[in-house]
Amino acid sequence: MNFHSMSATELGTTRDELTTLYSDLQAAGLKLDLTRGKPAPDQLDLSNGLLSLPGDDYRDGAGTDCRNYGGLAGLPELREIFGELIAVPASQLIAANNSSLQLMYDLTSYAILHGTPDSDGPWGQQKVKFLCPAPGYDRHFSVCEALGIEMIAVEMLPNGPDVDACAALIAEDPSIKGLWAVPTYSNPTGVTFSEDVVKALVEMDAPADFRIYWDNAYAVHTLADTTPTPYPILEMAAAAGNPNRPYVFASTSKITFAGSGVSFFGSSDANVAWQQKYAAFSSIGPDKVNQLRHLKFFGDADGVRAHMARHRELLAPKFKLVSDILNDRLGASKVASWTDPEGGYFVSLDVIDGTAGRVIELAKDAGIALTAAGSTYPYKRDPYDRNIRLAPTFPGLDELGTAMDGVATCVLLAAADKLLA
Ligand code: PLP
Numbered sequence: 151m152n153f154h155s156m157s158a159t160e161l162g163t164t165r166d167e168l169t170t171l172y173s174d175l176q177a178a179g180l181k182l183d184l185t186r187g188k189p190a191p192d193q194l195d196l197s198n199g200l201l202s203l204p205g206d207d208y209r210d211g212a213g214t215d216c217r218n219y220g221g222l223a224g225l226p227e228l229r230e231i232f233g234e235l236i237a238v239p240a241s242q243l244i245a246a247n248n249s250s251l252q253l254m255y256d257l258t259s260y261a262i263l264h265g266t267p268d269s270d271g272p273w274g275q276q277k278v279k280f281l282c283p284a285p286g287y288d289r290h291f292s293v294c295e296a297l298g299i300e301m302i303a304v305e306m307l308p309n310g311p312d313v314d315a316c317a318a319l320i321a322e323d324p325s326i327k328g329l330w331a332v333p334t335y336s337n338p339t340g341v342t343f344s345e346d347v348v349k350a351l352v353e354m355d356a357p358a359d360f361r362i363y364w365d366n367a368y369a370v371h372t373l374a375d376t377t378p379t380p381y382p383i384l385e386m387a388a389a390a391g392n393p394n395r396p397y398v399f400a401s402t403s404k405i406t407f408a409g410s411g412v413s414f415f416g417s418s419d420a421n422v423a424w425q426q427k428y429a430a431f432s433s434i435g436p437d438k439v440n441q442l443r444h445l446k447f448f449g450d451a452d453g454v455r456a457h458m459a460r461h462r463e464l465l466a467p468k469f470k471l472v473s474d475i476l477n478d479r480l481g482a483s484k485v486a487s488w489t490d491p492e493g494g495y496f497v498s499l500d501v502i503d504g505t506a507g508r509v510i511e512l513a514k515d516a517g518i519a520l521t522a523a524g525s526t527y528p529y530k531r532d533p534y535d536r537n538i539r540l541a542p543t544f545p546g547l548d549e550l551g552t553a554m555d556g557v558a559t560c561v562l563l564a565a566a567d568k569l570l571a
Pocket of ligand 1: 248249250251332337367400402
């Protein structure tokens with residue numbers, strides 16, 4: 151029943167029932183974890199073929215001995231495959247080591263130490279701020295925090311970041327030099343950007359060294375029958391006269407092995423040359439044997455798509471279970487709303503304002519770990535105390551069901567407490 155239309159007496163009775171339910175939950179001695187946006191072991195098993203590759207043939211199509219130093223830009227054939235999947239010409243795409251987050255951190259560090267090709271000087275000698283669509287990915291925000299970049303939250307709307315707000319903030323403050331963006335199946339909201347939003351982002355007035363960190367981490371991670379066509383953002387930005395604005399990122403972390411994948415960076419020729427110049431100081435070349443493994447494992451872009459269909463078979467039942475439990479337990483109460491994503495790794499749950507922290511605490515005391523309160527906002531400060539990121543991929547179906555049922559109890563109890571206060 152709708153909590154908002156209950157009388158105080160009805161709500162009091164409901165709270166008593168929920169308190170009993172919660173005591174039972176605590177007594178069950180659970181130890182469950184919904185914090186980890188990681189592939190489950192059965193997903194990792196899908197890529198076990200990598201463990202016996204590349205075999206004795208350690209040369210790529212051009213004859214390069216992948217065991218040796220060199221080739222800082224990564225294997226051209228692998229760049230072709232992923233370039234097709236994320237709409238970046240292979241000549242403008244770098245294949246690197248296992249973490250795209252490291253590429254994001256490194257590029258930001260280079261700008262702080264040296265300035266971008268379009269900067270007046272090092273960012274480290276100026277006040278630099280980034281726009282942070284929120285709810286967003288906590289590790290993007292941690293990069294800013296670690297490197298002393300001030301963060302400004304902007305609202306994440308159903309079709310992407312609030313571009314009007316972004317443009318207005320930039321117009322007022324030239325120290326805004328960056329924007330985080332997860333264009334496909336965003337973390338944690340599952341939002342895929344609309345074409346209008348993308349066009350506005352590449353066209354809006356901004357300083358010459360303003361950069362969009364286009365983190366297409368979930369480009370091919372669909373739970374539906376089709377995957378969104380990637381926007382050719384580099385082409386769109388060039389057509390808008392801002393060729394150096396986007397930095398495109400992707401990785402195979404949630405395609406093959408999260409700890410042993412391949413990451414990618416794509417941008418304008420000028421930006422790629424700039425990245426390669428500074429990357430060359432810290433590495434004589436990436437792990438090309440791992441890149442060759444991936445090349446042989448997939449063969450082509452369709453090989454990646456077919457592989458993602460197998461991930462989908464494992465993941466879709468988990469996302470459906472979360473949706474079913476949330477609908478069943480919380481639907482009528484109207485004290486929460488949540489996303490039903492068509493891809494990606496997360497479900498974003500919004501509870502009554504002022505109760506997210508309490509829900510997370512209640513869950514913790516019942517042995518269910520949820521992502522820390524506020525994590526989806528810059529500085530871990532959710533101004534509404536509303537958003538909770540759920541990560542359904544890692545637990546098995548039974549564990550996931552138990553955990554979600556427990557979370558629902560915590561949401562209802564916190565809501566009843568709040569409404570009676
Ligand atoms: N970007 C987003 C949006 C993510 O959600 C994640 C992992 O959860 C990453 C990047 C991390 O990528 P990588 O493993 O390539 O560093």
